[in-house]
Amino acid sequence: MKARRQGVILELIDQEPLHSQELLRRRLHKAGFETTQATISRDIKELGLVKRAGDGAYQRPGTDAVSPATVLAALERAAAEFLRHVDRVQHLVVVRTGAGQAQALALAIDRARLPEAIGTIAGDDTILVVARDPRRASAFVKRLEAFAGF
Amino acid sequence: MKARRQGVILELIDQEPLHSQELLRRRLHKAGFETTQATISRDIKELGLVKRAGDGAYQRPGTDAVSPATVLAALERAAAEFLRHVDRVQHLVVVRTGAGQAQALALAIDRARLPEAIGTIAGDDTILVVARDPRRASAFVKRLEAFAGF
DNA sequence: CATGACAAAGAATAACTATACAGAGAGGCG
DNA sequence: CGCCTCTCTGTATAGTTATTCTTTGTCATG
Incomplete structure (x- = not known):
């Protein structure tokens, strides 16, 4: 259960910028995972995610998004x-x-x-x-x- | 003033793991910068630092040093x-x-x-x-x- | 000098996150 | 089975961070 949930968290944060654990909780809920902010806090810690100061989004360590022209x-x-x-x-x-x-x-x-x-x-x-x-x-x-x- | 303070912040976080803005404020104080947590929050945002979920330490983006043993x-x-x-x-x-x-x-x-x-x-x-x-x-x-x- | 436009920063506080504690469930073992 | 231990999780709350509102200082201009 836990492993699966953490996998989904990784997918979710890749799809859109999620700036709070509460928001992440709602996305998980839509994906069929009933959980609380506390558990998500622990998942994030175990996954070693990072919160960018720029927009507050959780990211896998080392990620820097770019959106160029051609x-x-x-x-x-x-x-x-x-x-x-x-x-x-x-x-x-x-x-x-x-x-x-x-x-x-x-x-x-x-x-x-x-x-x-x-x-x-x-x-x-x-x-x-x-x-x-x-x-x-x-x-x-x-x-x-x-x-x-x- | 602001630029200098932000430079010192970068030095400080390289020297030791700083897991809260309050702690950072005390270090800045020792370095001769009198400021508040609110200002440091803004500095961190402008510097684009990230907070690692692992130990809660602020880091420059892209410095994901984890020991091989771990x-x-x-x-x-x-x-x-x-x-x-x-x-x-x-x-x-x-x-x-x-x-x-x-x-x-x-x-x-x-x-x-x-x-x-x-x-x-x-x-x-x-x-x-x-x-x-x-x-x-x-x-x-x-x-x-x-x-x-x- | 007065005034307006900003940038910077503090105080207060809202928002968010981490953690202490407790309970539930699974497995091991006498 | 009954007891112990371990993992996972929720609740409540302590701890931390972001933001709103306001003040202050600086610079440019009439």
Whole structure:
């Protein structure tokens, strides 16, 4: 029960900025979890979340949201800001980001519609990019590294 | 005045964990700044600091220093509690957990920064772990199974 | 000098969060 | 079973933080 609830909390805070535990409690209620502010306080502590002073929203540690203009510029910015490491195994590219930043960078990659990237799957701090073949995977790695300034 | 005070705040929070604005106020006082909690609240907001849920300390964004021993212990607990099954195909490891527990375990794996795991992607009850090669994938499987008590 | 426009900050307090305590339920064991 | 222990959670409340309202100081201008 507890583990499941904490998983939902992570999903919720990724979806919209939640600036109080009371608000989070109401969202959990809609998701079918009946609980109290006290329990949420403990969950947040166990998950190691962080409350940003800027807007008071709870976040996974290390997350910094950005909303840029054009898709390529967006990808460039996102790569420069979030990218930690890129690795390739055959036609698969594993992209590492800071904790909780994978979704943001993956979104930018998807929107850029790069010819070499067929699709992406993002976890918390890792993105798996599937390329059509090793050559294009390698090209993608180079492009991303250039964006990130490696 | 304000800029200088905010600079001192940054120095102070780097030196020791400060878990409340009142404590910060006393430190500022010793540094020669006479001010109130309200002003410090505003300073913290302008500096964009974050309050960690773990120990309640204020930090600059992006400084998520957690000791390796702690994250490993966390992984061990998470594995013991959530892990159901582990399987390997080449350099990919498929980890099965109870429903809704994949995110939690994946987070623990990510934080542990194990050398054999390049990255993870978690769904609801399944985690895909990408290793650099089959040998390391196998090592990862063994390690996880040991944690889980298999 | 008077005045208006601001930025900064304190006092009071509303809003929010963490915690002490207690109770319920699960599992282990004589 | 009866008792112990452990984990999880709710209630009540202590503790902490954000905000509203107000004052003060500074600068520019007529």
